[in-house]
Amino acid sequence: MNFRAFVYFAAAALAGMSAPAYSEDIHDVDHKIPPGYKPEESRDEKGLWMEIEEYELALNKSALLVRDPEINNYLQSVVCRVAGDYCSDVRVYLVRNPGFNASMTATGMMQVWTGLLVRASSTDELAAVIGHEIAHYTRLHTLERLRKLKSMAARGSIFDLGVAILTGYSTPIGQASAMLNVLAFNREQESEADFLGARLVAEAGYDPHAAYRVWEKIIAEEKAAIDKRPEPGIFSKTHPDAGVRAAELKAWVSDKWGPPDQEETADEALVTVMNNHYLFLMEDMIDTNRFGRTEELLKRHAAMGVNPSLVRYFYGEMFRQRGADGDTELAMAAYRHSIEGGAAPPEAYKNLGYLYLKTDNPASAQESFRDYLARNPDASDRAMIEFYLEEGPQ
Amino acid sequence: MKKTAVLLALAAALISACATMSYQSVLPGVNTLGELQVTADAGWNLAPAYATPNATSKSQTWTRDGLLLDRLIIIPAVADGEALFKSRDPAAALPPFRASMLPNEIEEMTESTIVKLFGEGSAVVSTENLRPWGFAEHRGVMFDIAVTVTESPDYRGMVGAFIVGDKLYMILFLAATPYYYDKHIASVEALIKGAAIRVPTVPTA
Numbered sequence: 001m002n003f004r005a006f007v008y009f010a011a012a013a014l015a016g017m018s019a020p021a022y023s024e025d026i027h028d029v030d031h032k033i034p035p036g037y038k039p040e041e042s043r044d045e046k047g048l049w050m051e052i053e054e055y056e057l058a059l060n061k062s063a064l065l066v067r068d069p070e071i072n073n074y075l076q077s078v079v080c081r082v083a084g085d086y087c088s089d090v091r092v093y094l095v096r097n098p099g100f101n102a103s104m105t106a107t108g109m110m111q112v113w114t115g116l117l118v119r120a121s122s123t124d125e126l127a128a129v130i131g132h133e134i135a136h137y138t139r140l141h142t143l144e145r146l147r148k149l150k151s152m153a154a155r156g157s158i159f160d161l162g163v164a165i166l167t168g169y170s171t172p173i174g175q176a177s178a179m180l181n182v183l184a185f186n187r188e189q190e191s192e193a194d195f196l197g198a199r200l201v202a203e204a205g206y207d208p209h210a211a212y213r214v215w216e217k218i219i220a221e222e223k224a225a226i227d228k229r230p231e232p233g234i235f236s237k238t239h240p241d242a243g244v245r246a247a248e249l250k251a252w253v254s255d256k257w258g259p260p261d262q263e264e265t266a267d268e269a270l271v272t273v274m275n276n277h278y279l280f281l282m283e284d285m286i287d288t289n290r291f292g293r294t295e296e297l298l299k300r301h302a303a304m305g306v307n308p309s310l311v312r313y314f315y316g317e318m319f320r321q322r323g324a325d326g327d328t329e330l331a332m333a334a335y336r337h338s339i340e341g342g343a344a345p346p347e348a349y350k351n352l353g354y355l356y357l358k359t360d361n362p363a364s365a366q367e368s369f370r371d372y373l374a375r376n377p378d379a380s381d382r383a384m385i386e387f388y389l390e391e392g393p394q
Numbered sequence: 395m396k397k398t399a400v401l402l403a404l405a406a407a408l409i410s411a412c413a414t415m416s417y418q419s420v421l422p423g424v425n426t427l428g429e430l431q432v433t434a435d436a437g438w439n440l441a442p443a444y445a446t447p448n449a450t451s452k453s454q455t456w457t458r459d460g461l462l463l464d465r466l467i468i469i470p471a472v473a474d475g476e477a478l479f480k481s482r483d484p485a486a487a488l489p490p491f492r493a494s495m496l497p498n499e500i501e502e503m504t505e506s507t508i509v510k511l512f513g514e515g516s517a518v519v520s521t522e523n524l525r526p527w528g529f530a531e532h533r534g535v536m537f538d539i540a541v542t543v544t545e546s547p548d549y550r551g552m553v554g555a556f557i558v559g560d561k562l563y564m565i566l567f568l569a570a571t572p573y574y575y576d577k578h579i580a581s582v583e584a585l586i587k588g589a590a591i592r593v594p595t596v597p598t599a
Contacts, residue, residue, distance in 0.1 A: 288487065
């Protein structure tokens, strides 16, 4: 093969490996499997199911699973409403993790992180993410991704071998091109899941405009973050940009269903779940020490109607953690407002007491510490608090 | 002759490098890290730097049964603004120590730091039993810690901490529960409770 022939060969091979594979309008894709689907007799799909089923058994035993019936029933009800006839195919697990994520496997095992709950301003937004995940399931995305990866890796290797034989040089061009192709395929699948998910949400009676609002809020949170998440490089970008997703979904949803007909309204179901489980949900968020993001979420919770007394307690925690000039005073005000609201946890009294100590007000510190112990007589830090009480208001 | 000397120097350097690449014995008795003194009732193994990439250069990590099963981290003289550990991730958001911290804030900083150490989102960390403790003449605190991890045994531990001259001194123990925690906790509690700042000795004439 002469050099020109080699160039043609290389160009054709690379073009074949990286050509987009849109075979239908991405906005109108439909389910690929029927409800009650079981894997085909193909070895790769059976094997994939077996591996995931083993993982699911392990996940069932995880201490990080949230097992509270109220919060799980709420989540399951949203899943079933969006999934419709596929409801019995999907098993949802709520995992204690303050990050924003949900995932779906080929077998219908869905994981939702608690960080998604604290970021949803409405059940519509939660439903939008769940719809996206269900679309991954009914479009067989995991299986197709696996098959794509295997086929592209093989083609990449053959290409690299051909180059090595023809030129005497070993290059990773084929493998790199294969990787880029697989990533492009992943991003295409994400877009498919975005559009089919929005349709599922609308068909279930949820607001399809929530599909892009989720992404707009992720962008707002990233802007508020002090420590930004690094942008994925070209070889690790598995998802489209949040901004692109939001813009494409907004245009399409508005075109298909018209403009949003009402302002966002929080629903009773989500607010009730948040109020009943707010302490552990937000304590995990506080533990991340990401106070810029925490503040953004607190603003959202205040707007959607989460009990202000609880929200203000975590404003106090966030200000104290941030520790900028003036934050001590802001934290003290937040704890006082939380206490006035009537639903403050005992720790609001304790942490206010510590701040009184910091600001040279030991008499008020004593009062707050006594209030804390009165509300939490079995406090595990009683010895520490009693130590300060015994010191007296010096 | 010159060649032999160079080879010998090279061999010595390699042997020295090997020493820092392997575990070293920590003998029972008084051990000192900077100004921080701890007394071990039995031997430990000092982990090499490569095995503890998140540890700062001034801290030491000891273990008896292996780092995955138990670890005692001795962190001396953390200055205002410094974190307890280091991270290669610039977005890790490790909480810094502040010299103005009160006991509850030292406890919270430790909790958040341990979350980062296990991987944000991979572990839920809780602390309890915050209590006062006198480290020789310095007022300090002790508290207990529990870590629930995604795919690993749970851990329990104990922490002792005190501030001297705007610097934090901390001893942090974590062990797989129940066996390894139960196995070592009595020995570790005694070590933590006995921690103190070394008293400078005055030379006598």
